[in-house]
Amino acid sequence: MKNHSDADVKRIQSLLGFGEFSARKSYYPELQKRIEELEKLQNLLSGIINSMPSALVALDAQGRVTQWNAEAERLSGLSSSQALGMPAVEALPLFKEHRDWVQKAVQESAVSKKERIKSGTQENPKYYDVTIYPLVQDHVKGSVIRVDDVTEKVRIEEIMVQSEKMLSIGGLAAGMAHEINNPLAGILHNAQIIAFRLSKELRKNHEIAAQCGVTMDIISDYVSRRSIMDKIRDIRTSGERAADIVSNMLSFSRKTEAEFEAQDLHVLLDHTIELASKDYDLKKKYDFRQIRMTRDYAPNLPHLHCVGGQIQQVFLNLLINIAQAMNENKEQEQPPQITLRTALEPDMIRIEVEDNGPGMTPFVKKRIFEPFFTTKRPGKGTGLGLAVSYFIVTKTHHGTMHVESTPGQGATFIIRLPLAQSE
Ligand SMILES: Nc1ncnc2c1ncn2[C@@H]1O[C@H](COP(=O)(O)OP(=O)(O)OP(=O)(O)O)[C@@H](O)[C@H]1O
Ligand SMILES: [Mg+2]
Structure with a gap:
């Protein structure tokens, strides 16, 4: 057992709130109470640290992990007991990739920050803000590193x-x-x-x-x-x-001269699916009946104020693209499937068109709505379908449109349309 110095004993006495430390039995209940209070405080503090949305990592002067909160566990896949005592630069891939910077900041005990550090895979990039703060505790130097996931x-x-x-x-x-x-x-x-x-x-x-x-x-x-x-x-x-x-x-x-009218979106969608399956040109290249169509419609959706023909054009463009993408990807294992999903959000209707086709690379995803951007052979696609759709949704209808996709895992187009249009 460690031999406590006089200074240690005094510190324990003051921590426990005793003027004079004595092993007399009468102090035991008081001692018990203080220990419980300390435990409660410790639980509260670790509760706070663990409920932080940021990863918080405390290091000693040698750069070894002394604190590893729940978010750090999630980020690294290492439990707190595995991470404690490890050199921080080994514990998180993110720190490993920026080893020199982390080590320098920890050594110099200066506040240092890097924003938008890219990590993860090319297909699924993640972005982090990392701040390193000096931590001086009882004259012992250390550091705290805070990592925020800013991908969204x-x-x-x-x-x-x-x-x-x-x-x-x-x-x-x-x-x-x-x-x-x-x-x-x-x-x-x-x-x-x-x-x-x-x-x-x-x-x-x-x-x-x-x-x-x-x-x-x-x-x-x-x-x-x-x-x-x-x-x-x-x-x-x-x-x-x-x-x-x-x-x-x-x-x-x-600006469209066409009339805005209250429309039942589900009727519009059903009608568009019917149009797509009858489109002669499309039929030549792809039989729509081969695609399993799942309609996940929200019940009691209010009417939408829109130009029906234009909204149909948007969904027709999406369906045609999917059929074309699936056609080029005939070797795919799972049967082709499209899911149409609707949901009510405050003042908006959210529509998702999800496919299980080839998906797209981050490069394609970034440029997909640009006029004349196409991956199709000359004469096969103009690259205007999505650009026109984008402008119909955002400009004419004041909505939003974006895509989520991972190569090999299909694509989901997400459209939000305001229920009412202010003139
Ligand atoms: N569901 C999807 N899955 C994979 N890639 C897609 C999907 N939808 C669109 N794309 C990609 O986006 C590109 C642009 O689509 P867009 O509809 O704007 O033009 P296009 O289909 O090439 O030509 P157009 O629509 O003018 O005939 C396509 O060339 C294709 O690479
Ligand atoms: Mg198209």
Whole structure:
């Protein structure tokens, strides 16, 4: 047993509240009470430390762990009894990756902070704020390290940056579309006129041909031998495709003239599923009936004030994308499945569209809503489906839209729409 010095004895006496320490039996109940009080205090303190949302780790002067709270256990997978006494830099991978910094801060006993430290895997990155504080206790130096998981905060910031970026790209795209619209209309219109003026059906064409000393039969023969009508048709087809793109781009900024009406969202969703399963173009590439569709609808959902056709377009785009993603991923083991989920939130309806398809990499996830971002082969996708959907949800309907996904584990699109629209 340790031999207590006079100073030690005095400290114990003052801690226990005795003026003079004596082993007399009459002090036992008092001693018992004080010990219980100390135990209670200790439990309270560790309760407080353990209920902290931050990981709190105390270190001695040598950088060994002396305190390891519940969040530190969760973060590291090490129990407090395993971690106690370990060098801190070995106890958490996060500290290991920043070993030099942690050791320097502990040695210098200075407050030191690093924000947004990235850890975890590439597919599932985690972000932490780490602060190291000096801890001086009874002239013995040590440190406390606080680790805050800020992954959710970083995610929300990324969404905000993304939505700012989308707004400016959207404005730019809409401006360009507006400028392209008129010359494009000119191209299409004039292609039509050329076709008319080469036709044998119009009397005026025969008159002018005669004035030129030829017949429309000769002209028609020439037109046919040189496949001129086919070329004009090609101009029209390409022009109409460009017009479709332009019209999608215009929707990025245009305030809709369409009517907002109270709609039953579940009816809209059911109708969209029906549309998707009947879409001929889609059917050619993917049979929608192969996908198991689960509808997890909230009961008694109030009506939603929206432009029904546009909201349907959003869900149709999502369903088409899923069908295409699943089609490219035919070797997948589980049967393809889509879950449509609705829920009521304060003033909002939350809709989730979840699939068990191939999912996406963080790179794709970051750019997915950008106009013209596509992973599909040229001619297969324009990369406008989600951009148009994003603007319908956020700009026209003042809602929010984002995606959660891990490669190989499907994707979930989450849309929130306000129940009412303020004019
Ligand atoms: N459910 C999903 N699972 C995996 N990847 C997806 C999913 N939905 C979209 N994507 C990815 O997002 C990209 C962008 O989608 P978006 O609908 O905007 O354009 P697109 O489908 O490529 O072309 P478009 O819709 O104009 O025909 C797709 O190319 C695809 O890589
Ligand atoms: Mg698409």
